Amino acid sequence: MKTATSTAPRRNAFLQKLWHQRFLLALSVPFVIWLIIFCYIPLVGWVIAFQDYKPHLGFFNQEWVGLKHFEALFKAPMFYQALWNTLGMSVLLLVFGFTSSIGFALLLNELTSLKFKKFVQTVSYLPHFVSWVIVASIITSMLSLSGPINEWLVDWGILKKPFDFMTQPDLFWWIVVFADMWKETGWNAIIYLAAMSAIDPQLYEAALVDGANRLQRIWYITLPGIRYTVITLLILSIGNIINIGFERQYLLGNAVVAPKALVLDKYALDFGIGLFRYSYGTAIGIFKSGVSIVMLVIANQLAHRFGERKIF
Amino acid sequence: MLERRLISHRRVYFSLFDVVLNVFMFFVVVITLYPFLNILAKSLNDPIDTVKGGITIFPRVFTLDNYRVLFEGGSRLPRAFQVSVLRTVIGALLGVLSCAMFAYPLSRDDFVFKKSFSTLLVITMYVSGGLIPGYLLIRSLGLINSFWVYIIPGLINAFNVIVIRSYIDTIPPSLQESARIDGANDITIFFKIILPLCTPVLATIGLFIAVGQWNSWFDTYLYARGNENLTTLQYELMKVLDSAQTSSRVDIYSESIKMARKNPEAIKMAITMVATLPIVLVYPFLQRYFVTGITLGAIKE
Numbered sequence: 001m002k003t004a005t006s007t008a009p010r011r012n013a014f015l016q017k018l019w020h021q022r023f024l025l026a027l028s029v030p031f032v033i034w035l036i037i038f039c040y041i042p043l044v045g046w047v048i049a050f051q052d053y054k055p056h057l058g059f060f061n062q063e064w065v066g067l068k069h070f071e072a073l074f075k076a077p078m079f080y081q082a083l084w085n086t087l088g089m090s091v092l093l094l095v096f097g098f099t100s101s102i103g104f105a106l107l108l109n110e111l112t113s114l115k116f117k118k119f120v121q122t123v124s125y126l127p128h129f130v131s132w133v134i135v136a137s138i139i140t141s142m143l144s145l146s147g148p149i150n151e152w153l154v155d156w157g158i159l160k161k162p163f164d165f166m167t168q169p170d171l172f173w174w175i176v177v178f179a180d181m182w183k184e185t186g187w188n189a190i191i192y193l194a195a196m197s198a199i200d201p202q203l204y205e206a207a208l209v210d211g212a213n214r215l216q217r218i219w220y221i222t223l224p225g226i227r228y229t230v231i232t233l234l235i236l237s238i239g240n241i242i243n244i245g246f247e248r249q250y251l252l253g254n255a256v257v258a259p260k261a262l263v264l265d266k267y268a269l270d271f272g273i274g275l276f277r278y279s280y281g282t283a284i285g286i287f288k289s290g291v292s293i294v295m296l297v298i299a300n301q302l303a304h305r306f307g308e309r310k311i312f
Numbered sequence: 313m314l315e316r317r318l319i320s321h322r323r324v325y326f327s328l329f330d331v332v333l334n335v336f337m338f339f340v341v342v343i344t345l346y347p348f349l350n351i352l353a354k355s356l357n358d359p360i361d362t363v364k365g366g367i368t369i370f371p372r373v374f375t376l377d378n379y380r381v382l383f384e385g386g387s388r389l390p391r392a393f394q395v396s397v398l399r400t401v402i403g404a405l406l407g408v409l410s411c412a413m414f415a416y417p418l419s420r421d422d423f424v425f426k427k428s429f430s431t432l433l434v435i436t437m438y439v440s441g442g443l444i445p446g447y448l449l450i451r452s453l454g455l456i457n458s459f460w461v462y463i464i465p466g467l468i469n470a471f472n473v474i475v476i477r478s479y480i481d482t483i484p485p486s487l488q489e490s491a492r493i494d495g496a497n498d499i500t501i502f503f504k505i506i507l508p509l510c511t512p513v514l515a516t517i518g519l520f521i522a523v524g525q526w527n528s529w530f531d532t533y534l535y536a537r538g539n540e541n542l543t544t545l546q547y548e549l550m551k552v553l554d555s556a557q558t559s560s561r562v563d564i565y566s567e568s569i570k571m572a573r574k575n576p577e578a579i580k581m582a583i584t585m586v587a588t589l590p591i592v593l594v595y596p597f598l599q600r601y602f603v604t605g606i607t608l609g610a611i612k613e
């Protein structure tokens with residue numbers, strides 16, 4: 001009785017506040033429900049990795065099988081192949097993606113004609129806005145047997161007959177990396193250019209007075225000036241090293257290079273949805289999330305060790 | 313004297329550097345634009361003539377046949393074009409409105425659930441259920457083979473909500489207070505004051521959503537394969553790409569003239585252009601928003 005009387009006014013005050021903010025609630029609650037349905041229910045869906053999920057049985061009537069699917073996963077040779085391809089391409093994409101976009105930003109920053117700089121920039125963003133389907137279509141026709149690259153190589157006498165780039169398993173990773181650089185370098189450079197424009201011009205003037213040449217100014221002023229941006233982005237990408245998706249590999253790949261193009265997401269798609277092995281596919285997803293959390297923590301620790309501000 | 317020589321020496325060095333730099337940048341422009349122009353030229357060139365090679369950026373035997381084939385009777389392309397445009401427009405409008413509606417209460421310090429709703433939102437940036445649980449959810453919601461599968465599952469994006477919210481934070485609170493004194497409620501304030509003042513950020517986010525919608529093919533592949541009426545341009549191009557990769561050698565070397573009329577390579581070029589042109593056409597007008605967008609993103613990170 002006593003507790004009831006003491007909490008009642010407070011509850012009333014809270015309800016009153018809710019009523020007062022009913023319009024704010026009307027704006028936000030539908031989207032909270034949306035979040036629960038589309039973001040949190042799939043998280044609960046992780047439990048199907050520990051079941052033998054059969055669609056017709058419904059969510060709660062499944063047979064629990066513990067770690068069976070994870071054991072099967074770690075015994076499958078294809079899983080290791082997919083993991084190797086995922087990590088291999090990821091590392092190449094990371095290394096070449098970073099160096100090309102930082103390099104491009106540095107060079108762009110050195111252009112003296114502002115008009116030309118603007119023009120180069122505008123052109124360099126363009127591939128970012130077309131889809132991977134289009135980029136894959138462009139890359140395959142550029143590299144095809146009758147494509148311009150082969151035409152030139154034959155015309156210039158470098159090759160005797162056209163070389164089929166797209167069906168060389170050993171070249172596949174490099175084609176993915178090259179396609180990615182072509183599509184994203186200009187776009188990724190924007191962040192570095194923004195960081196460069198925040199560097200105090202007095203530093204450059206002082207360096208000029210001290211007789212530093214252009215390369216020295218890049219090395220001692222520009223690069224240290226974007227250091228924090230570079231490290232932040234590097235850490236965020238390391239956390240995502242296992243999440244490279246499969247769009248690029250799927251669209252650029254073909255039957256001949258398939259062993260080199262299989263990545264974890266494609267593996268989950270083929271087995272999980274293609275073969276209706278939902279539990280197995282979910283186990284792959286959980287493995288991926290586990291790895292990315294570990295990578296994120298490691299990257300964060302590394303950042304700390306290098307004396308940088310932690311990301312989180 | 314010595315100093316002057318040093319300076320002039322440096323100037324020579326600088327201009328050499330500049331020459332190399334400008335040549336390099338010109339080269340970058342060429343390798344970015346050439347593939348687009350080459351495909352445009354080939355899509356406008358007679359397919360039999362194209363097989364002879366040597367097409368650069370101008371068509372040699374001009375024809376619109378490749379495009380005519382795409383849009384003649386029985387083709388799915390007109391429908392695909394329509395769906396692509398519809399999902400882009402509806403997806404961008406609803407997406408922007410949703411993100412803004414959610415962002416406004418989260419920007420209000422006095423809102424009771426500001427903290428808890430924000431936390432719920434931010435968590436979704438770091439963890440997601442993944443492919444299979446997502447697929448099963450869409451299936452049990454009955455969204456398979458429905459147009460709304462393109463719109464509803466992507467309505468909210470945590471990153472976009474946060475970008476809009478930080479923009480709203482820069483609007484002086486006194487504007488909202490004076491409206492409240494005049495008797496406006498929160499919904500009126502949102503629609504009459506917040507939304508109009510947020511135009512730049514809304515345009516940026518809307519553009520990103522639109523580009524994403526226009527370019528998307530995987531949701532068609534996964535969720536709408538069974539309904540021919542829901543096919544999109546990107547998905548049709550993906551299918552041509554898929555079939556071209558398994559048969560391209562045969563098509564190029566041992567094909568009869570009759571078949572070459574419907575040369576998959578030429579069709580591929582034409583669809584590529586149809587799927588690219590809308591972006592290229594709006595690109596110059598929207599470029600300033602692109603840059604604002606990524607800079608906003610960079611600041612958030």
